[in-house]
Amino acid sequence: MSSNIINLLWESFLETLLMVGISGGLGAVIGIPLGVFLFVTSPKGIMPKPFMNRVIGTIVNAIRSTPFIILLVAIIPFTRLIVGSSIGTVAAIVPLTIAAAPLIARLVETSLREVDKGLVEAAQSMGATNVQIITKVLLPEAMPGILAGLTIAFVALVGSSAMAGAVGGGGLGDMGIRYGYQRFMPEVMAAVVIILIVFVQSLQSFGDWAVRRASHR
Template identity: 70%
Template sequence: MSSQMTDLFLSSFWETLIMVGISGLIGAAAGIPLGIVLYLTDRQGVLPNRVVYGTLGIVVNAVRSTPFIILLVAVIPFTRLLVGSSIGTAAAVVPLTIAAAPFVARLVETALREVDRGLIEAAQSMGATTGQIVLKVLLPEALPGIIAGLTITFVSLVGYSAMAGAIGGGGLGDLGIRYGYQRFLPEVMLVVVLILIVFVQAVQSLGDLLVRRLSHK
């Protein structure tokens, strides 16, 4: 492999890392609170509210049910408004973040549902506020499940970031399409696939390690 191709692979991998990292962190920052609100406002939650839960649920489900390639195109005007362009790494972060946040929210909600209700009721009987229940009971108990959910999210974002290459999002997906497909260089496509497999395996292994260390079981 020539030094030029090596540089291309390195820069493309860096772009993928940036896209996945930034969108994953922002998506988690938005999705975790959203998941907490979904859990709290459910009919069996601490603060049941059908209107809030129903409204948020519709929005979350609408974004999650939209195929990512369609979401990429649908949010182009919003992407241009935020970053001034619809192509490139920065532009790809916008739809990736929009896709990640509701995904994280549902996974967090599911993790919180696994917390023993007896712990919540015990905290309530001792006069704990909703904030205290969330910070001292729900989040510590659900942390392994939340980390597992975030791991799934980051793995999914790796695949989404490769898809973003189809519309000039940069990264390994863009490299694979431009060189592997359009220039008929199957060896480039093969290397891209191998790098993505190793990257996903590394993310999954790190997530599994964190879950094992945080798990109370």
């Protein structure tokens, strides 16, 4: 394999890292509060608002049920409005973020549901406000589950970023399609697959470590 191909693989990996890192970070910033909202406004939540919960939940489910490749194409006008282009690494961050946020929201909501209701009731009996219950009870207790959910989301984003590469999103997916498939270079495709496997394994290992740290606390 030539040094030029190796350099391209490195640049493609950095593009994938950029896409996954930024979209995952933005997805978490949007998804975690959204997941908390879905939990606390549910009929049995501490601030029940069934109508708003149903509306937001429907939107979240609609985005989650849309295959990423279709979502990627469907929001091209929105992507152009935000970043001025629908092609390239920066442009791919927009649909990746939109895909990540609802997934993270549902994972956070699921983690919050696993918190012992007795802890919430004890906090309420001591006069804790809803904000205090969320920040001092629910989020700390659910943190291992939330971190595990974020790990799942970041791993899923690696696959989605590769899919974005198939339509000009850049990154390892683009490298695999352009060189490994279209130019019949199986060694490039193999290298892309190996890099993706190592990347995903690294993400999973780091996520597992973070979950263990949070659990020990």
